[in-house]
Amino acid sequence: MPNVSFSGLLIVAVxxxxxxxxxxxxxxxxLPAIVLEIVAGIMIGPSVLGWVKVDLPISIxxxxxxxxxxxxxxxxxxxxxxxxxxxxxxxxGFLLSIxxxxxxxxxxxxxxxxxxxxxxxxxxxxxxxxIVIPVLKDAGESTTDFGQLVIAGAMFAEFGSIxxxxxxxxxxxxxxATKLVLLGSFALLAAGFAxxxxxxxxxxxxxAVLLRLQDTTAQIRVRGAFMLLVAFVALASxxxxxxxxxxxxxxxxxxxxxxDQMMTHxxxxxxxxxxxxxxxxxxFFVTSGIRFDLPALFSSPSTLLRVPIFLVALLLVRGVxxxxxxxxxxxxxxxxxxxxxxxxxxxxV
Numbered sequence: 001m002p003n004v005s006f007s008g009l010l011i012v013a014v015x016x017x018x019x020x021x022x023x024x025x026x027x028x029x030x031l032p033a034i035v036l037e038i039v040a041g042i043m044i045g046p047s048v049l050g051w052v053k054v055d056l057p058i059s060i061x062x063x064x065x066x067x068x069x070x071x072x073x074x075x076x077x078x079x080x081x082x083x084x085x086x087x088x089x090x091x092x093g094f095l096l097s098i099x100x101x102x103x104x105x106x107x108x109x110x111x112x113x114x115x116x117x118x119x120x121x122x123x124x125x126x127x128x129x130x131i132v133i134p135v136l137k138d139a140g141e142s143t144t145d146f147g148q149l150v151i152a153g154a155m156f157a158e159f160g161s162i163x164x165x166x167x168x169x170x171x172x173x174x175x176x177a178t179k180l181v182l183l184g185s186f187a188l189l190a191a192g193f194a195x196x197x198x199x200x201x202x203x204x205x206x207x208a209v210l211l212r213l214q215d216t217t218a219q220i221r222v223r224g225a226f227m228l229l230v231a232f233v234a235l236a237s238x239x240x241x242x243x244x245x246x247x248x249x250x251x252x253x254x255x256x257x258x259x260d261q262m263m264t265h266x267x268x269x270x271x272x273x274x275x276x277x278x279x280x281x282x283x284f285f286v287t288s289g290i291r292f293d294l295p296a297l298f299s300s301p302s303t304l305l306r307v308p309i310f311l312v313a314l315l316l317v318r319g320v321x322x323x324x325x326x327x328x329x330x331x332x333x334x335x336x337x338x339x340x341x342x343x344x345x346x347x348x349v
Contacts, residue, residue, distance in 0.1 A: 041289020
């Protein structure tokens with residue numbers, strides 16, 4: 001076995017276990033476990049106590065955690081519900097967010113606070129769907145009309161931002177036309193892959209085998225889901241696109257091709273969430289805290305000054321458009337939706 005130390009990973013695992021347990025023991029503090037995991041990561045990382053540095057085992061599990069986070073976020077999207085008035089409201093909100101983000105980005109650029117206004121605009125318009133969904137799940141709201149409204153709005157922001165970021169950062173593309181061709185190629189390959197899987201799953205013989213093996217040690221559906229996730233991440237990477245795009249699309253496609261899961265395999269989603277939220281995703285959030293450079297934040301007054309500026313910018317760009325939801329959710333819940341949509345940590349990281 002390679003000479004690899006697991007002491008750092010042990011501390012990360014202890015933190016990942018202790019965070020929700022501590023919150024469970026103090027129910028009066030209604031704080032998402034994600035926040036405590038990130039703060040604990042900062043405390044045990046080089047910025048404070050220096051107990052843990054990001055080594056190979058932690059890095060690998062963290063990357064898988066981010067992939068699973070976006071994969072499960074895509075799996076949560078009910079495209080069949082995003083239509084009619086809901087589509088109009090969330091679509092209008094996203095377009096308003098883009099307009100506000102561009103104004104804020106170029107305003108900060110003219111004020112000398114940022115170097116790339118377009119990049120800042122993309123960051124501001126994003127929503128951390130991977131954070132929104134766990135919060136809604138913990139509150140028992142993920143399947144309600146309000147929950148689906150927030151998820152749909154977050155999906156627009158997440159998916160749109162991923163595409164915009166892909167166009168902005170694609171390694172293999174030298175101009176916008178080439179980037180669009182890469183995205184089109186990815187979409188065609190993804191559609192073709194989904195079509196083949198759908199045809200295979202409709203085969204009675206294959207369906208019977210899947211049904212027989214799904215709850216054995218083979219756990220065939222879980223293996224298939226993991227294969228799908230890795231395949232789309234690898235495809236996105238091979239085309240020079242952002243790997244988070246591949247992970248998110250893999251989740252969306254699995255949701256589309258696996259429509260009868262509640263009838264034939266109701267435990268499938270729970271198994272995937274157990275792997276994601278139980279193993280990989282907490283490591284990602286704790287590692288995000290470990291990587292946070294706290295001294296750099298306090299090293300310069302100008303850097304510290306930007307924190308409230310960007311906080312206000314996030315609330316403005318993602319929070320204000322949620323007021324359009326008042327006709328569907330009411331004023332109070334629209335404010336809640338705005339605050340949820342202003343969470344973009346997973347995307348920024």
